[in-house]
Structures are given as structure tokens and as C-alpha cells.
Amino acid sequence: MVEQITMAFINGILLGGVLALLAFGLNLIFGVVKIIHMAYGQFVMLGFYLIYSFHATMGVPLPAAMALGVLSMAILGIFTQLLLIRPLLKAPRLNQLLALASLIIVVENVAMMIWGADYRGIPLALPIIQVGEVFIRSSYLMAFVGAIVVLGLLYVFLNRTYLGLAIRAVAQDLEMAQGMGINPATVYYVTLAAGGALTGIVAAFFVPIYTVHPHFGSSFTIMAFVIVVLGGMGNLLGGFISAFIIGVATSITAVVYSTEVADILALVVFVLVMLIRPQGLLGVRA
């Protein structure tokens, strides 16, 4: 049991890296566009399917298929902004929420139409690393390292480039940013493209770990929400830390009890944080 829990702990940390990346995209969109992207996990699912199709159906080599998948998701992000979010920017918050919720229905069923209800996956024989009594799957390790690298690049992008600083400026104070000559429309497109590309990247990291089916995305949407809320909405550092907390907590609970109990635990944390500490773990009470 002790080894199992140790392993669950390590897997939780490793998966936490990918979850951090997942939550980062949702958080970024929320912070900048002030919209809750309800169909975020479903976009990951779509990215997974695209990579699968590029590789398994069209015969593109896997790394190129992943790159194509990321690119397609970025383009899809731009289209989401153009066709869906832009017309709703001035709409009541609830209409935005419901519109993106109906996007869930569309995306899941488009996947159902194209790929059917079967589980699809790309079989990869990746080695398992043994450290003493503990086994680590190299697919998890690669996903973790990759996610950390991408997060590092995003950090540099947001802090060292003009566009990144413009994104942060819009997130902090839209009117002031406009006063400084930043065009929010461009920033929104870039944000949605980056958010879309992130769903593609997360999907690429998931390829060696999971198989995909049309309802694959919903649990990741919820997971991303829980992480974002726990860390404080729009707070990128908070999201990073809480991804590991949630990753470890759910991973250990899943081993000790069951995956449903793990999911229930995550959701209960979500509700409690919303009630008691809506600003999140690291937030400052306004």
C-alpha cells in the first residue's frame, strides 16, 4: 500500500504538470477575455482526435501530426473568437456561459459523427522506469517535462515580449491598456489562438497516456475549472500551484478509493473554495 501511494503521489505530481498547462489556457482566456471557456476540455479531445487522424489515417509521422494538431487547434481558437466570443462580448455573463456550454454539445457530437463512439488511441510502446520499488511511466515523465518547458516558454512570452506584455496589460486593466495604444481585438485573437494551441499541446502530451472517446473532454474541463478556481480565477501562479495539489490529491484518492470518489473530492473542493475563499488560495481579498 505504501508503494502504491508513493507511486500515486509521483504520478499525481507528473500529471499535475500537464494539468497546470491545461488550466493555464483556461485561466489565460478568463483573465484576458473575461470569458469562461466551458468547452475547453472538449477542445483537448478534438486536438487528440486530430492528431490521431493525421497520424493513423493520413500516415503523417507522429511528431509532425502533433505539430499539425497544435496548429489546427490554434486556428480553431481564432475561429471560436471570431464566430462565437466576439458577438457575445457585450452579452450578459450568463449568455456567454450558455453559448460556450452549447459548444460542448456541438464539439462532442461532431466527434461522435466523424470518429464514432469507439475508443481511439495511438499505441506506443514506451518503457517503464524503475526506481527502487517505484515504477514510473516514461509517458508521464515526458508529459511532465514537456509541460514544464511549455510553461517556462509561456512565462518568457508573457514577461519579455511586447505581445505578451500587451496580453497582461489587457488582463489587468482594459481601459488603461487601450489608452496605451493596445488594440484589445488583436490581443483577444492572440489569446484565443494561444489557448487553442495549448489544448493541442495538452492533447499531444495525452496521446501516449490515454485513449480518446467523444466524452473524453468533460472530465478535463471540470478538472481545469477546479484548478483555476482553487488558484484564484485569473491568477496564473495560483493555478500552477493548485494543479499539483489537485493532481496529487485526486491521484492518491483514486488509488485508495475509486476514481469517482477522487472526482467528487475535487468538485467538493471546488464548491467549498467558491463559497469560502472565492479569491482562491493565493488571492487577496478585495
Next chain:
Amino acid sequence: MTATKLTLSGLVLAGILLLPLFFSSQYVIHMVTLMLLWSFVATAWALMARFGIVSLGHGVFLGMGAYIPALLFNFYGLSPWIGMLIGIVAAAVLAVILGYPCFRFKVIGDYFALVTLAVAEVGSLVIVALRDQTGGSLGLTINNSTRPFLDFQFSDKRVYYYLATAFLLLGLYIWRRIDKSKVRLALTAIGESELAASSLGVNVINYKLLVTVISAMLTSMGGVLYAQYVTYINPETVSGVGVSLSVCFKAILGGMFDILGPFVGTSIMVLLEEYIRISLGSKYVGLSEVIFGLALLLLIIFLPKGIVGSITALIQKGYQVERGSK
């Protein structure tokens, strides 16, 4: 205008009441029963949503209504009539447990919506986790009873039809009662500004709880009727995020601020779903839902007031223009 509306509603009601006498087709009766039943649930949802307390988790109340009487009957032989009361009380208790802290800590608007969404997901996860009792995602079939009437089982499907009509009328009656009482005034004021309302002495928490509890109780009644009518339930059809969202979509389509909006929206939606399912469903699995989702998207973007709301606004506008020209 109200006279026209009243006549129209009277005609629709008469049509609904007389329909089973003229149509013996099981299929027509079944479709209208579903229409009435979901209209009732959508009305129950809109009862609170129209005051800005938008729940995306009504599936949890629906699920309690469906599962509690069904489980009590299957395991202990307890009549679903009594089970229904237990289910309604349980839904009311959950509504208070959930609603009180939310309203106390001022979780409003889309934050409230997200909390309720999470609760709906917890509800269906609990049903799946208790798979030894509930059958998990495979669902639960309600046992056949030897005492049909006492155990809420009727061989004549028209009984469910009239029950659904009665439930819907009850929902509409409660809507009217709220409209005519000071509860509506208080809740409208709260919807405009909680701070202003509370500084004028309106007890924000109590009024919000009242309407939430009523809505939850009615929704669980809808769950009971659905389960007893269909006799098979699973977490996807009576709890969880999917059904919760579909209930709000139905109400919003018709217009959640108008008493007949949820009914109109649900009728259109149920018929549309069935039509698309029959004409396209077998060829392309999922296509009907895609069209459905896209229709919803367009509707939310272009007709945010819903069908009844938009028509009413249009008529009022025409009315004003007419009067202005005189």
C-alpha cells in the same frame, strides 16, 4: 393583449386535455407526455432563473426525485407515492444546504451557475459510485408491482399524461402566485441590486432560499414522474450536467421571463429533437445533436430573450408604433 394571450392559453389547455380522447396513437400521447413533463421541469427551473438565480445543476434535484423513490421501492417495497414525498423533502433539504451558504456568501450570477454545475456533476458521480445499489451508468429499472395504483404504476399511459398536465398546471399556478405576491417584487429588487434591496430591509437570503426551495421541490417531482413513467433511469437521463443544461436551454429557447416561455421552448425542442432524430438520426449518429447545438448557439447570440420574449417585445414595439402614429 392579455385577453388574446388568455384565450390562446385556454385553447392550448383545452387541446391538451382533449387530445387523448381523439388520438388513440400511443406515440402521439407519449410525445406530448414528454413535452408536458419537461415543460414542467423547465418551468420549475425558470421559476428561480428569471430572478437571476440561474442554476446549471437542476439535474441533481431531478435525479433525487427519480432515484430516491425508485430505490426505496426496489429495495424496500415502499410505495413511490411515499417515496415521492421523501424525494421532495430531500431535494428541499439539499436546496437549503446548497442555497444558504451560496446566498450568505453572495455567490451570485455565473459563480452560482458554476457551483450548481459542479453539484450536478457530484450528483451523477455519486449515482455511479453507488453502482451496487443504483446500477451505476447502466441504469436502474423499476420493478413491476402487483398493486399498480398504490405503487404509481398504471397500465393506461394516459394517466401519466394527465398527471404531467396536472404537474405543469401546478407549476404555472405557483408561478402566478409568486408573480402576484411581494416575493416577486423583493426578488426583482434583489436581482437589480442586492445591496440596495438589503439596505431597504429586504431579507435577501430568505427570499432567494424560498424560490430556490420551491424550484428544487417541483423539479424533483418532475424526476419522480419521469422515472415512474419511463420505468428506466440512468445518470445521463436524470442527473448530471447534460440534462441540467438541456433543461435551461429549453426554458431559455422559449424565454425564461415569460410564464409560458418554458412550455413553448420545451415543446419546440422536444418536437425538433424527435424530428431530427427520426429524419437523420439513423444515418448520421450525432448529427441531430450538432444541429441542435448550433441552433442553440445562434439563438443565444441572436435571440437572447427567447422566442416568447422576442415575440412579446416585437408586439409591444408594434403597439407603441401604432399608438404613436395616432
